[in-house]
Amino acid sequence: MSKSKVKTFLAYLDSSNPLLRLHPFVKVLALLVFNLVAWLVEAPYPLLAYLLALVFLYPFLRVSMRNLIRALPYLLLVAQAVTLGYLVGSKIPGSVVYFSLPWGTYVSDRTLMFMASVMLRISCMVLGSTLVFISLRDVDLVYGFKSVGLPFAAAFTVNLSMRFSMLFMEDYARIRDAMVLKGAHLDSGGLVERARLTSLMGVPLMVLALKRMQDLSYVLELRGFPPKGKRTYVYEFVWRPVDAIAAAILLILLFSTVALRLTGFLSFPGWPFL
């Protein structure tokens, strides 16, 4: 790994990437806005425009397009589930009915538009969130939460969870190895047998977890956590003009979406209980 790379939640980014210098507040705001906008917009064409804008942001912010590919398998699976659901299990009236099914559901022109809207909405959420998480480091999470008034303990607990998940992954691998060496066939056998063996592996995992809870509570207490008074934060994030501009754009996007939605411009009549 080159020294100029920085580890984030989802990737390694060049240390010169502008996203890394963005104020954590802007990142948290972006996460919120990207998702809320996708949720508020129902009409397919505005959603398509929004999706294209998000795709364009990747090269604009020097984030490799390969990160989009990692989202593709999930989006394909969603597309599969959504398509199946709407083709065989919906009754959305439209100007043209293409076919009806014996159990009373049918597919109209609006069914297809509706399907497309759902897919676009989920895609927008995934692409927007991924863009934020690609640039998010553990310190961003702590400072981002703090900047929006959430307690330090909340962000710290999320970071701590990820730190401990690494320990448990190692434990899990060792317990699994131990079971295999006892002669357990974990990769073959029926579902019931596999479930039984999995439940056996639960005991040592849980025993380790219980011991670690005790040790971790000692460690945290000894290191003054949670802080009783004012806490100092060694990292300093300076609010720069670019942060102000980014935050302003995000807020404008959010408020204009709310306004347009209230006027009915972005709505899809009958959503979601058609």
Next chain:
Amino acid sequence: MVDARRIAVTAVTAGLCLPLALFAIVLVPIPGLPAASGFWIPAGFYFPLTLWFGVWGALGGHIATFLAMGYFQGFTLHVWLDGAIGDFIAPITALLIFKLMGARPDLDQKKNRNAWLIAVPVASLVCGLWVHTVNLLFGVITPPFWWVGVTTYFIGDSLAVFIVGTPLLRSLTKFVKQSPMYIWRD
């Protein structure tokens, strides 16, 4: 009130359940439903942990589910509202049922076993209702599929909690009782 012990319970529960959730997604995937599993193994852990240590265990399950599903699906509002909140509601429901029935998690008395037999399906049903209502609101499922989703969710989660969680409660509650974090004091 946040203190070191409660943070430890939440973080360790989440740390434990996160790899198990990833494992469950890979082990028993549901075709067409990404980042979902027909055998949600972490539930078998955060149910007992919530019954032993209270709401902080459920919070751990919530964080684990958000991070695990987010890793596959993207850390979206949909994932947070749907799976993560659902996995917080479920163990809390079970805990409430235990409180209401005056039961304890050691399953050594009939009353405790009955509470477990009621709490797990009820909690799984409540969770299933939540998850698929959110899915419906996002348009991910259509109204006729809502009941299908709720039913399969109810069966899958109940099975995982019974198969994985029951031996843990039966074997380890007497061990956990030594912990000052155990919430049931007679």
Next chain:
Amino acid sequence: MKAVEIRDFWWRYPSRREWTLKGIDLNVQEREILGIIGPSSAGKTTLCLCISGVAFRITRGEHKGVLKVFGLEVPSTSITELSQHVSLVLQDPDVQFVTMRVFDEVAFALENSGLPRDEILERVREALEFTGMMEYANKPPHELSGGQKQRVALAAAIARRPSLLIVDEATSDLDPVGKREVFEVVERLRDAYRLTAIIVDHNSDDLTKFADRIIVLNEGKVAREGDPRSVFSKVEELTPFGIRIPQVAMLLAKAGFVDGAIPLTVDEALKVLRPLEHRIAVSESLDNGAEVRLPSAQFVDTWYEYEDGTIAIRGLNLKIMEGDFMAVVGPNGSGKTTMAKLLTGLLKPSRGIVLVEGLDTRNTSPSKLATIVGYVFQNPDHQLVCDTVREEVSLPLKFLRLNSEEIEKRVEWVLEAVGLKGLEDEAPYFLSKGERQRLALATVLVVKPRLLIVDEPTTGQDERGSRRVMDVLTELNKTGVTVVIITHDMRLVCEYAKRVAVLNRGQLIAEGPPKTVFSKHLDDLDKIGLDAPPLAKIMSKLAGRPAFTLNEVIIHR
């Protein structure tokens, strides 16, 4: 001034009948380094947790008596105030890390205490420089070696500039170099910051070099107390406690130095024993009965590379003979555990071949190899999955589909062999660490493997527990089972192994009977920080060849 003042102090954990600490009386003076030794379950860790104050906040047990740190009544002082004076480093560094970067780890407690930012930066830099970890400031702590991890834990502790540092068995997983590094940092801290330190360790050979005073804790009481030279001068009185007594002290006792201030280092011992040189000899018994038979397992130009590109094994050529008792030694990260996993088939060689009884591990499943090779993991908690000891030991036999009569017979035999008879219906997680270690061994032995690999069989165990495990292995070896142990404990290697394989950075740098390795390759071992035991060093200089046990030392009267 007294750093710690304890008078008639008692402590009992919630829901326990027995008191863990029973009337402790102890004073620790400022700038003193106090060593605490004692058998398992003596109350050493509990004492550390009480002095640090954390036991009163987290565990909330029952206590009586007086416990003061720098004049503050510990039970009634807030942890915020206490933590300005006391830092505690625990045994497992992994569980102590709460952030993803070394820098953040050291800064964490300082940030919580609300110190000014500039002061935090200054203190973190100083602590990292002091512990030699500055160059790792941006690394994730969990990616460091064992010794480095403990130095980070120490840096985090000393950045708070405590007046009292408590180190609770923080060196038990470390190789000799890592161990020495940690002790040296504590000693330098004492000199630089007028620090008082309390160090708990099972290895008295190392501890005595650094401690000003030693206490022996036994069954919750201070059984012996004094400067190391006087405490260890009474070897016979200490033996019943089941603790590890420094080899130098045992040798001196044998030579007739039974009272007063005895030497404790190799150099001091040589000075005292030189006048008796003509009377001291090493018996002819050479090695621990090495016999040449057929190879049980064989590495042929074996390489192993992990997915992240780390090459753990580099061109290993080694034969493990049937009936052998081989010790695999080497510094942390030298490839010992990888080598063991290659034998079990859990890992397949990237290049070359590993043969186990003629089977190529590349084409044989681990579960098939499990009937030949048994592997006991370092942490028994990874291996124990059932509700009772009996079920635990029966489980592998059920996987083999043996009949219930045979299962019953083997369970009886194996529990007898490892000394767990009578505990059949106990829950494994209620057993002591030593008992769990032996139970883990039993779950492997019950399959009757012909090649048994035991990873760090004695880590964190007292002398009595260590000997018990090693005696079980020796007995098994006598019945024809090939035994391979992975260990940092050179005393055990010398006393029990028939052959030693020394690994460094994935390469075999020496191999042969212990006496040959420890006499011919002393320099190589020194270079990689593997010290020969003191007795071997002393006897090499006095008698021209190493001795591994006191029985081999002959002192003519």
